[in-house]
Amino acid sequence: MIAMRTILSRAAPVLACLGLLGIWQVAALLLNTDSFPTAWEAVRAIPSILGDKESLINILASLRRMAIGFSLAVTVAIPLGLTMGRGRLVASFFNPLLMVIYPVPKAALMPIIMLWLGVGEIAKILVIFLGVSLPVIYHSFQGAKAVEEKMLWSGAAMGLSAAQRMIRIVLPAALPEILTGCRTGLVLALITMITSEMIARQSGAGNILFNSLDMGQYDTVYAMIIIVGAMGIGLDAAFESVRARLVKWSEPGFDIPLSFA
Amino acid sequence: MIEIDHVSQVFQTAGRRGHLALSDISLEIGEGAFVSILGPSGCGKSTLLYIVGGFVKPTQGAATIKGKPIAGPGPDRGPVFQEFALFPWKTVLGNVMYGPLQQGIRRAEAEDQSRRLIEMVGLKGFENFYPKELSGGMKQRVALARTLAYHPSVLLMDEPFGALDAHTRTRLQNDLLNIWERDRKTVLFVTHSVEEAVFLSDTVVVMTRSPGRIKQIVNIDLPRPRRRAELLLDGHYQKYIVDIEHLIDDTSEEVAQP
Amino acid sequence: MNPRAAASDVLLGIVPIALLVAIWQAIASFGYAPPALLPPPGAVFMRLARQLGDETFQAAIAATLFRLSVGFSIAVILGVSIGLAAAANPTVNAVVRPVVRVLAPLPKVALYPALLLLLGFGHQSKIMLVAADALFPILLSTYYGASMVEQKLIWSAMAAGTPRRQILFKVVLPAAVPSILTGCRIGLVISCIVVFLAEMITSTDGLGHVLVTAARTFQAVDMFVPLIAISLLGLILNALLQGLRSWLLRGFPEV
Numbered sequence: 144m145i146a147m148r149t150i151l152s153r154a155a156p157v158l159a160c161l162g163l164l165g166i167w168q169v170a171a172l173l174l175n176t177d178s179f180p181t182a183w184e185a186v187r188a189i190p191s192i193l194g195d196k197e198s199l200i201n202i203l204a205s206l207r208r209m210a211i212g213f214s215l216a217v218t219v220a221i222p223l224g225l226t227m228g229r230g231r232l233v234a235s236f237f238n239p240l241l242m243v244i245y246p247v248p249k250a251a252l253m254p255i256i257m258l259w260l261g262v263g264e265i266a267k268i269l270v271i272f273l274g275v276s277l278p279v280i281y282h283s284f285q286g287a288k289a290v291e292e293k294m295l296w297s298g299a300a301m302g303l304s305a306a307q308r309m310i311r312i313v314l315p316a317a318l319p320e321i322l323t324g325c326r327t328g329l330v331l332a333l334i335t336m337i338t339s340e341m342i343a344r345q346s347g348a349g350n351i352l353f354n355s356l357d358m359g360q361y362d363t364v365y366a367m368i369i370i371v372g373a374m375g376i377g378l379d380a381a382f383e384s385v386r387a388r389l390v391k392w393s394e395p396g397f398d399i400p401l402s403f404a
Numbered sequence: 405m406i407e408i409d410h411v412s413q414v415f416q417t418a419g420r421r422g423h424l425a426l427s428d429i430s431l432e433i434g435e436g437a438f439v440s441i442l443g444p445s446g447c448g449k450s451t452l453l454y455i456v457g458g459f460v461k462p463t464q465g466a467a468t469i470k471g472k473p474i475a476g477p478g479p480d481r482g483p484v485f486q487e488f489a490l491f492p493w494k495t496v497l498g499n500v501m502y503g504p505l506q507q508g509i510r511r512a513e514a515e516d517q518s519r520r521l522i523e524m525v526g527l528k529g530f531e532n533f534y535p536k537e538l539s540g541g542m543k544q545r546v547a548l549a550r551t552l553a554y555h556p557s558v559l560l561m562d563e564p565f566g567a568l569d570a571h572t573r574t575r576l577q578n579d580l581l582n583i584w585e586r587d588r589k590t591v592l593f594v595t596h597s598v599e600e601a602v603f604l605s606d607t608v609v610v611m612t613r614s615p616g617r618i619k620q621i622v623n624i625d626l627p628r629p630r631r632r633a634e635l636l637l638d639g640h641y642q643k644y645i646v647d648i649e650h651l652i653d654d655t656s657e658e659v660a661q662p
Numbered sequence: 663m664n665p666r667a668a669a670s671d672v673l674l675g676i677v678p679i680a681l682l683v684a685i686w687q688a689i690a691s692f693g694y695a696p697p698a699l700l701p702p703p704g705a706v707f708m709r710l711a712r713q714l715g716d717e718t719f720q721a722a723i724a725a726t727l728f729r730l731s732v733g734f735s736i737a738v739i740l741g742v743s744i745g746l747a748a749a750a751n752p753t754v755n756a757v758v759r760p761v762v763r764v765l766a767p768l769p770k771v772a773l774y775p776a777l778l779l780l781l782g783f784g785h786q787s788k789i790m791l792v793a794a795d796a797l798f799p800i801l802l803s804t805y806y807g808a809s810m811v812e813q814k815l816i817w818s819a820m821a822a823g824t825p826r827r828q829i830l831f832k833v834v835l836p837a838a839v840p841s842i843l844t845g846c847r848i849g850l851v852i853s854c855i856v857v858f859l860a861e862m863i864t865s866t867d868g869l870g871h872v873l874v875t876a877a878r879t880f881q882a883v884d885m886f887v888p889l890i891a892i893s894l895l896g897l898i899l900n901a902l903l904q905g906l907r908s909w910l911l912r913g914f915p916e917v
Contacts, residue, residue, distance in 0.1 A: 457817070457821065459817050459820075476820070477817060477820035477821045478820075478821065478823070479821065479822060479823040481821065482821055482822075483814075483817060483818060483821050485814045485817075485818070487812070487814055489812060489814035489815050489817070489818045491815065491818075491819075491833070491836070491837075492837070492913045492914045492915070493836045493837070493839070493913045493914065494913065495913070502819070502822055503822035503823060506822050506823040506824055507823055534912065534913035535913065536913060536914065536915040550818070550822070551818075551821070551822075554822050554823060556821075
């Protein structure tokens, strides 16, 4: 009985995927218009996209941009967030700035950034960098703030310098929260990347989506949606398993990331 | 009036084993009696209250009220909880009026009744306050008024004064007795304070620690109305407390032995 | 107390803005950037003020506001209903939970081309995209708020004579309002962001479209104007929501 329940709960997301695809299939058959191919037709178009050299290069370029933007953001944002969490002055300095930048859609800055930096990799990576930084800074900040004073006092008593305390006490203690921020950042990286590619079209998955739209290749459009969706789900699942292993000593958090564009 | 017949309660815990909270409780509670259920933490006394209230179904046995089996909560058995459980989105008046409105009483009549009740519990003037603006003692008065508003035949009180400081607690004990004297409802009162149990009740049901069983039922033969100042100096009152505390100590030690 | 609370929220929101404007002005004044790329704040705000009197710009604001409001409202209605239903009914929960888990990490903006195909290039596609993005935080916060209602509140209501089927609306929903409003706040921010982005990607009107048009003609000032406009719009809407929140939650202890 309990085994059955565990199997069901593990299988549930897969069942949900299949269910959604099923609903899509039925709806498409019912609507019967060109602009809404069935799920099966879309799935069948996937191998041709992945097999096409040009498309594959585009998609990998997207992923690479995402990776660079994400890594840069994390490298800058985590130390910044941690420092803000432990230093009042630093926090008061950056907080207002961040609060203003937060609601601005980073992808919307694309045209302005392109004006400054021209079209190309840097503009897109910068936008992704900005998009990812904010949640990571915020969560690192919260995580560092929540570290118990007493732990740090013990560290100081043991002769650790401020820098050492930061690395050896604050960082591990704040790690669960930091990783939650990274998870949100990862989702945002994907969203920002796709959106900026849709806005400034040269290459990438977003570009493929709209190109096929313009050229009337509707199967490709929907197939690309599935691919992007799979990327999102896959990246999130991969990150989640790494995160769970790194911080298995901590409380479980929400299993669904609350994120925004 | 209330019959508890061989009730046992097993709770499923996280590990597959069940936890026996109550073991074969049988008890009869007469109409108009003020009965305390007394015992150490974890002895299942709240659970017993919840079973009578119909909030929890016993895994074994059954409880009846006036012959009818208890199948769920109802306005004949009104609870008062330690955490107050007031509706935060309603004012004091709104909270107290809730029950009567549910019963279908017209708004004007319900408001009238509620205002009188609020005055009776000593909160006149606070009708439009929200629970968050009240102290613990005041919140509990509202909770009491809210329950009395739908005229239950039984009051189920789950350590109602446990979250209050000592001074507020004694005041509320007095006020509770004053209110109770008016119509002498049946009261089931859960507490871990021996003094409180003896002061308030006609009967004290002493329970063992988990799994909870009835150790002994003690009849409190003290005259009413009960005055704290008098009783504190009364030898009978003191003896009841000493005896019952002794019972409880025995109870606690019972399981402590290897 | 309520107008004061709302006013102080607005004031608190202004401080960081003032700071950013100050930094902006500093960068422009000190000549770190050519005015063609980073026009001084004065120029931008003057242009914004003039644009606000312009009919075409007003129409753009109206279009954006319309789409974002409708999309947000759909997200609220759907999100709260589904969230409550999932909290109240284990079967609904068993179906909804895995579906939400699958769909949550999916960038909804990837659906935009499909929406364009199905609903055309007008209001509907943008409204549905806004709704799709704003739905999840509202649904989740409703669900968590409703599932964590204090048991004794429900018991008190039942003892007072509330029939089981009314408990959801009389107790669970009011008790979950704080959580729901938090989700709505996130949803509102998302709505503002998504509508703007959707208009940038393809549109014939709206604030996002204004930015893209200005980009094509390399008019820096005209690019900043709609960006500031949507930010201000978001701030105003957020302040309104906060005001509503203060009023609705006047009985609740501060969280």
